[in-house]
Amino acid sequence: MLQNKKEIDLIINKYAGKKGFLIPLLQEVQDIERYLSKDVMRYVAEKTNTKLAEIYGVATFYSMFRLRPQGENIIRVCKGTACHVSGANSIASAVREYLNLSGDEDTTADGKFTVMEVACLGCCSLAPVIMINDDTHGKLTASSVTKLLAKYKK
Ligand code: FES
Structure with a gap:
């Protein structure tokens, strides 16, 4: 049903x-x-x-379709060229580590967050960039992204 x-x-x-x-x-x-x-x-x-x-x-x-349940909050980690050369991989790792995601998991066990990698968020001058829902966050470091996620977790 x-x-x-x-x-x-x-x-x-x-x-x-x-x-x-x-x-x-x-x-x-x-x-x-x-x-x-x-x-x-x-x-x-x-x-x-x-x-x-x-x-x-x-x-x-089409990548816009999901075949698995999606979390309440969507985190888009930019892996475009500008973000890649500015440390996108360490941002992505910090996000996944903070949310305790392993392997090919993209959604937290509590259903609060889903993490996606995207090609470009259109604000390369802020690289490295992530979007959480409709909010863009740039010039991140592994440390600052963890603090940012802590705010969203509350
Ligand atoms: S490459 Fe990341 S915002 Fe464009």
Whole structure:
């Protein structure tokens, strides 16, 4: 049983019969669900008469789609060239260490934070940069990013 079935039905009805509906539909569904679960993809496939393989193909091809649950706060660590040469790797390591993430984990066990690496956040003069939700933080060090995360954790 889907938790947000009513909202998902409204989205499906909004796009019913429209050409090129799948990507915007999945984006809106993901905005509600915070990720695309197997159950959601199956439901959308059934309701839109689309093959599940096509939906899965779109969901796995585009990096904007998530197939795993997403945390309440999104941390985007810039790994673009300007940030890379300014220490992005040490920032990324400090973030992951502070949040106790290992291996390919990207979301904390308490569901508070999800960490993503991105190509450029568009403010290279502030490198190295991270975004936490809609807030941009630049000129970071491994030490300052840890202090910053502590504020968000409260
Ligand atoms: S490379 Fe990091 S903001 Fe552009």
